[in-house]
Amino acid sequence: MAHFWSSIRDSRGFDALLVWLALGYLTVFSAFPLVYNFVISLQTVDLFSLASFDRPFVGLENYREVLSDPVAGTVLWNTIRFVVLSVVFQLLIGFGLALFFQQDFPGSSYLRGLFLAGWIMPALVVGAVWSWILAGDFGVLNYVLRSFGLIDENIFWLSDHQVSLYSVIIANIWLGVPFNMILLSVGLASIPQDLYEAAELDGAGAWQRFYTITLPLMRAPLGAVVSLGIIFTLQQFDLFAALTQGGPSNASNVAQYWSWQLSFQTYQISRGSVVSVLMIVFVIGVAAIYTRSTRYEQNY
Template sequence: MAKTASIAEGKRKAGRRYKGFSSWNNYLFLLPALLFMAIFIVYPIAYNVVLSFQDVDIYNFRQERNFVGLDNYVQTFRDPVFGTSFVNSVIFTVLSIVFQFTIGFALALFFNMKFPGRNLFRSLTLLSWMLPVVITGTIFQWMLSGDYGVVNALLQSVGILDAPYNWLSEPKTALLATVVANIWTGIPFNMIILLSGLQTLPEHLYEAAKLDGANKWLQFRHITLPLLRPTLLVLLMLGIIYTFKVFDLVFIMTNGGPVNSSTVLPIYAYQLSFSTFEFSRGAAVSMIMFAMLIVIAIFYLRLTSKEEAN
């Protein structure tokens, strides 16, 4: 009652009325989180920016540094490995997303039907997503290994391969092998998000369509897809961002090799920072990656705010 009365009198009065709940000490609840973010997130990012304009490596990182302007960025763009890793990152991301998304979507449609045990099966698929990536990488390394890997054995027994093939140490297939493992981890995430989207769609639209004689495909094309559009867009955007920064899986399976054939941008940044210890070069690569992600993130935030407005 107090609330309705105060609406007309404006916010000032409402503020006074719930004094205990609207004063400065509300910020105390946020303080630990803000402090943490300032020290461990904002500061390191700012530090990264500064580093990328200096000449810091393992020898001088405790001492005075020199500013070198855009040198690190120029060097990065001149380095052919940067181009290779960028292309690899794009291939890795696009292939992963296409397959995760379509397989996840198909599974979501399947699990959206009612049948005994569907909840159990649906959540069991999540196991692949929850497994630490190091474990996933190790399992796939073993399954794809040349001489005794189960994948080769399988392909040989059905006659696709004549001789064992070393998926991870051939430049032609190393990146693809990491993509396969990444698809496997990503399918459940796509499925669960799409499934929760599907479950919000109103049943009566499908009943009406059925009465009009629309078959399953037409229903999918004209009801499911348009209504699910916001979910699809957000999911694709998030998928791109998450996939673009995948590091562990590639590091474990191939470490970027052979001869950079599977080096993606995070691996490239890692090698500069922690193999050759050229911190400033690594920082520059991180900044370039960051810029790419920001572009995608801006799209993402605009999409979510548009969705909120609807």
């Protein structure tokens, strides 16, 4: 025992202790839930068998049932649109704001702080605010559009199957833009100003400096923002719970919300686990592609 505590007091022993504590934490709170979720996806688990542990092994049967479900195609298409549109517009708007706040003008730090205020709000609170903005009968957005004569009748943004998904996308873009702005601002700040000054002396215009200096040197930050944006967007659950609950008739349902519905509304826990496993595999693929690309850039 004395030898143990003496090794802990040694710097190398303390470092080893921290590593083992981190591994223990990851094992208990990350690895075990992932493995347990995968095991459930291979069994028949519902509300009654969850506590009794009477769970017949069915192999990939649950995967076949989920993939052949008519709802799966709708959910997949909704998820693709939700992720692509959210990530693209978060990136474009965030990059534009990052470039804007790189300029030196009075009050820039205060304006940047105002943008960050929306990002630190819980997603459920953001969803509540947007539900008020997008409300069909008394919403702020309909009032503004009617005031400018752009619409004659109220649009029911959250209950119309044609626009409900796009309403959640708009709210998610608003929520994610500040995060993109901050990460890209850090990348822009790391670019040496001497490069811009030399290019300007050579007669390069603003667009030439952007395409020849900014974009090439921002490749790694942009890749990180896109990868993290995909992962965070696939994790977005609260906005759907606050705004549309996947409706109407699955018009705004996405994979992460469908997984919750299967597990906790219809108690098809095995099928809900299947959806989450497929999402995890996709996220791991995105992370692997990003890691490989950054390693390739470092080598070359």
